[in-house]
Amino acid sequence: MDHPDYRMVPVRSRHDQLAAVDSRWFRECMTELRQRWTGVSSHRALNPNERRLFAALEAPQPTTSVIGEAPAPDEPSPGKKARVWKQYFRSRRVATPPPAQLYFNVGHTSLNTPEILTSLGARGIDRVVMLHDLIPITHPEFCRPGDGAKHRRRVLTALRHASRIVVNSQYTADELLAFADREKMPSPPIDVAHLGLEPIFQRGQPNGARRPYFVHVGTIEARKNLAFLLTIWRRLHEKMGDQAPRLVLIGRYGWENEAVLDHLQRSPNLQGLVHQVENLPDTALADLMNGAQAVLAPSSVEGFDLPAVEASALGVPLIASDIPAHREMVPQATLIDPLDGLGWMAALEAATRLRPVAPAYSAPTWKSHFQSIEDHLLPPLAATATAG
Template sequence: MKIAIEALGIHYFGGGRTATLNLFEALFTLDSRNEYLIFLSQPEPSLNTFAGNVTQRIAPVQNRFLLRLWAQYSLPSAVRGYDLVHFAKNLGVFGISAPTVITMYDLTTLVHPEIFPRFDVWYWRNIQKQTLLDAEAIITISKTTADDILRYYHIPRERIRVIYPAYANHFKPASINEIACIRDRYRIPETYILHVGRIDRKKNLTVLVRAFAEFQKQTTFNGKLVLVGEEYLKSRDTILHPTIEQLELRDEVIFTGRVPDSDVPALYSGAAVTVFPSLHEGFGLAHVEAMACGSPLIASSAGAVREVLGEAAILLDTIDTNSIVEALIRVVKDPILRQEMQRRSLAHSEQFRGEYSARQTLRLYEELVLG
């Protein structure tokens, strides 16, 4: 089979970028027979290993809006003669003659339209709907997102496949020395509470900051709150920094910015607890990565989180200051509970290895092309 994959702009895509690259590496390790052409907006060195049957084609533009225009006008002719086209990150284009597959990560833009620009909401309600209706199959990363697709787009259920994304192999518990090196690199104290992910309104970090301030008042905790990730300007959390100033937490909250993927396992491994208070998650890959490193987790149950994490984390149905403070006190102050949560995290993460998602994806390709 000749398979084209459109992954333009994945470097903007947060956890979706990680999930996409993890799938590529697992898929190309599994399948050396078929021919793959991947459209990217910048080279991905990790894919050079598979140069025998994988070709990277780099778009001539970088701007996100121009990338979509380039894709719409260039892809239909560029993929002529291919057996299947897979749009790997939510957005498809029109005019493709081959069967198409679109991977949908979440529908947060429709579930919480109040935190997104109006144009984005309009696009997802109209253009995105039509590209999904035109696709032969839709891959989604959770049953929750599949339900959202049915609810907002009324796509026939038989065209939707749930394939859980996988975490990368380097997510595993770090050694004491590795943790110490990472703490020195980012000037993080021995004890800290962690969040990893883009800094935006969806992640609900202002509530976490308020809870952290209250947690410090109620306990003798002398560690820091560490926020790992870059700010996302399209859905910027405009009250996060003012809240930190108001609560006089400037010296208590550490912003690392975006860090190399190779540094993240040690950050997870060294944390007293990792907290994800998101408003919505289509899957929660960062949650699974944290578990693979043995971190205890406190998380909002919003979106697919309960489906993905099950009983392996403390899940909060109500995300407010009090609920987070109570959970932090339970975990941070009880070493026996924390050890049990670490054990559960490691065991639960085993079901999200790359080979499973790669086999299911390849099987779908074969069904669509070979029948």
């Protein structure tokens, strides 16, 4: 929005057509979001549940687990309806797109049908689409029923009608090219631009005041392999007894997570050892990550895995699954096959007894991300300053 050479016009999709978003409202939303990401507005007091979590981690013996309430099936997330209506009333249908040379779609929305991209193409506007992963296509068993077919339509729309595609990792690029090959379709040019990190993710000091614990950050969903991790934790308790470490799952409940909920709510071995919270303020999240023996990332598949990158940037030891995205983004981590239960057991037990030393890590930055975007996509637009 603040680039001196380009003019950015915010739009969103509604009923397969573009809708113009109120520029002032959009700028206010982006300013607030930036403040949250950079830590300016993240200093809020802990709520009672979060205070219970920190007290439980500091207790000499396991207490009652701190577990957030799981949403009812098909229940919309709090505030979602209000946000949708706010956007609805602050946007209006665009009969004709504003004068522009480039349309940049950074999400997966509005790709279910080709109308928006084809109408823009007919007006000579380049269409750049960012794809974050192909997981619903390559691993539909980890997603909600129907998501695989929906995402396939989106990716086919991007391949057929985008001028260029941006992806967040080389692994995502490889999966996209393999998908195009299976569909016997040509692909537009693909650019890899690793996502950046915010300034708050800087190396911190370990907090040694608590008993050993580990942290997992991310939505509680099937592909995160958390049912496997909780099974490992039960075995750790059986083997180590009172010396077993604690585990904190930081993230909201997602989908296809029934096995995880069964462990959290019904396993007696995990009571007092495993905790779950969501929406922690950034300061509390950084404190928990810095104090952990290691951050854990046992996912079966990832397109990028931002929490693993953030942990590495903080200088926190990382134990992660040996999958392509982790080999690309966090090769310095302790990488273990996501099905190797004995390997995970050994690594966790060793890290409990002696906190590993995190290797040096060069984190991707937003500066390099946007420099890549500018180098590959925007130079032709600078002369006219009409990027939309």
